Amino acid sequence: MRMIVFTLCLITLIVSTLSVPITDFLARPVRYDNHKLIQLKRSDAALDFISKNNLDIWHKASDVLHVRASPKDLESLAEFSPEVLIENIQESIDLETKSLKQAALAKRAVDDATWFQSYHTFTDIVQWLQNLSQKYPDLVTLVPSIGKTTLGKDIPALRITSKNGATKKKFWFQGLQHAREWIATTTMQYVADGLASGYATDASTKKLLDEAEIIIIPVSNPDGYEYTWNGDRLWRKNRRNNGGGVYGVDTNRNWPDHWNKGGSSTNPRDETYMGPSAGSEPEVRALMNYFLQLGNIVGAIDYHSYGELIMWPYAWIDMDPMAVSQYILLGKTMKNAIQHVNPQERYQLQQISKLYIASGSSSDWFYGDHVSQAQGFHGISIAVELSPADQQGVSNFILPAENIVPVGNETLHSIIAFIEYALAGKFVAKS
Incomplete structure (x- = not known):
C-alpha cells in the first residue's frame, strides 16, 4: 500500500x-498589443530616423526595411509611406503561445519522434542534446559546457564525427546569438540529428564524418533565449545588467574584431548595443576560447533569421576580401544545394557590408587576423539569414513550427555542400 x-x-x-x-x-509580462510590422523603402533618411528614435529593425534588405512600430511610431513614420505587413504583432505571439501550450500538453517529456514539431525551452534542448549523444555514442559527443553565460548558465556544444582515429579538419556552426531568432536553434538541432542519423544510411554523410569533425553550438545565447520564453518574445540581446533597469548586449556586435567601427550602438538601450568593451560578454568569450582551443577549424557559419541570405565578410567595412570571387562560388554551391531540396529561387548572395555595416561581428572574427594567426591560415566565414524571405514578412521571427523541418532540411543539405566544397580544396581563403 x-x-x-x-x-x-x-x-x-x-x-x-x-x-x-x-x-x-x-x-x-512584455506585450506588443497593436504594434505593427511595417515595410519601408530603404533610404538614408529612413535609416537616420529609425536610429534617432531607437526603433526596432527586424530586417534590412538592399531595397526595403522591416520595422516594428507602435501606434505612436506609425504616426511619426507616415512621411516614409509605410506598408503594414502585420496588423498586430501580439496576435502572432499569442497564436504561437497557444501552439506551444498545445504541444506541451500533447507530450510530457522530450520525445525524439515529435521533437521537430514544436519549439522547445532551453532546459529541454539540453536534455535532447544529451539524448542524441546517448543514441549515437560512436558519433556524437556532448560537451556540457564550453563556458558560462552572464547569468551562469552552461553553453553546450556537440562534436560530431566518426571515431576512426584520423586527424580531421573541423567545421563550426553556431545559432541563436540573437535570442528571438528561434528557427536558428531548431535548425542547428535538425542538422545535428541529420548528420548523426545519416551516417548509417547516406554515403555522402558517412564520407563527410569520416573525414571531418563538426562542431555545433545550438544556443549561443541561453540567457536571452530563456527570456524570450518567460519575459519578452522579441528580446534580441543577452541579459547583462547595464544598470538603471536596462539589460542586454548584442553579442554579435561584441566580438573583438574591429569592434566599435560602425553599425553598432554605445547606448545600452539600443538593440545593437556593442557592450562596454570588445569581448566583454561571457558568451562571446566562451565561444572564442572554445574555437581557439579546438584549432584547425577551416570553416564557420553563424546562423540568424530572417531574410534568406548567404553572406560573407567583411561586415565592419565596405571592402571586398581578396577571396570574394571564391565566396561567390561557394555561396552558389550552397544555394544550389538548397534549391535541390526546394527548387524555388530564394536565397540571395551578399557581402555583409554591402547590405549594412556591423562591426564586432562573429563573421569578421572567424575570418580575421587573430584567428588566422592562431591557426596559421584564413578560415572560411559565412553568415546565413534563414527563412522567411523579406517579401514574406508575415512570418518573420515568429515562424510557425511547421517550418522547422523544411528549413532544417535545406540547411542540412547546404552545410553538407559547404563542407564537401572545403574538403575538396576548392576554397583557398586569403586576407
Whole structure:
C-alpha cells in the first residue's frame, strides 16, 4: 500500500514538474498589443530616423526595411509611406503561445519522434542534446559546457564525427546569438540529428564524418533565449545588467574584431548595443576560447533569421576580401544545394557590408587576423539569414513550427555542400 501511495505521489510530482514550467515560461509580462510590422523603402533618411528614435529593425534588405512600430511610431513614420505587413504583432505571439501550450500538453517529456514539431525551452534542448549523444555514442559527443553565460548558465556544444582515429579538419556552426531568432536553434538541432542519423544510411554523410569533425553550438545565447520564453518574445540581446533597469548586449556586435567601427550602438538601450568593451560578454568569450582551443577549424557559419541570405565578410567595412570571387562560388554551391531540396529561387548572395555595416561581428572574427594567426591560415566565414524571405514578412521571427523541418532540411543539405566544397580544396581563403 505504501508503495502504491508513493508511486501515485511520484507520478503526480512528475506531471506537475513537467507541466508547470511551460506555463510559467509562457506567462510573459512584455506585450506588443497593436504594434505593427511595417515595410519601408530603404533610404538614408529612413535609416537616420529609425536610429534617432531607437526603433526596432527586424530586417534590412538592399531595397526595403522591416520595422516594428507602435501606434505612436506609425504616426511619426507616415512621411516614409509605410506598408503594414502585420496588423498586430501580439496576435502572432499569442497564436504561437497557444501552439506551444498545445504541444506541451500533447507530450510530457522530450520525445525524439515529435521533437521537430514544436519549439522547445532551453532546459529541454539540453536534455535532447544529451539524448542524441546517448543514441549515437560512436558519433556524437556532448560537451556540457564550453563556458558560462552572464547569468551562469552552461553553453553546450556537440562534436560530431566518426571515431576512426584520423586527424580531421573541423567545421563550426553556431545559432541563436540573437535570442528571438528561434528557427536558428531548431535548425542547428535538425542538422545535428541529420548528420548523426545519416551516417548509417547516406554515403555522402558517412564520407563527410569520416573525414571531418563538426562542431555545433545550438544556443549561443541561453540567457536571452530563456527570456524570450518567460519575459519578452522579441528580446534580441543577452541579459547583462547595464544598470538603471536596462539589460542586454548584442553579442554579435561584441566580438573583438574591429569592434566599435560602425553599425553598432554605445547606448545600452539600443538593440545593437556593442557592450562596454570588445569581448566583454561571457558568451562571446566562451565561444572564442572554445574555437581557439579546438584549432584547425577551416570553416564557420553563424546562423540568424530572417531574410534568406548567404553572406560573407567583411561586415565592419565596405571592402571586398581578396577571396570574394571564391565566396561567390561557394555561396552558389550552397544555394544550389538548397534549391535541390526546394527548387524555388530564394536565397540571395551578399557581402555583409554591402547590405549594412556591423562591426564586432562573429563573421569578421572567424575570418580575421587573430584567428588566422592562431591557426596559421584564413578560415572560411559565412553568415546565413534563414527563412522567411523579406517579401514574406508575415512570418518573420515568429515562424510557425511547421517550418522547422523544411528549413532544417535545406540547411542540412547546404552545410553538407559547404563542407564537401572545403574538403575538396576548392576554397583557398586569403586576407
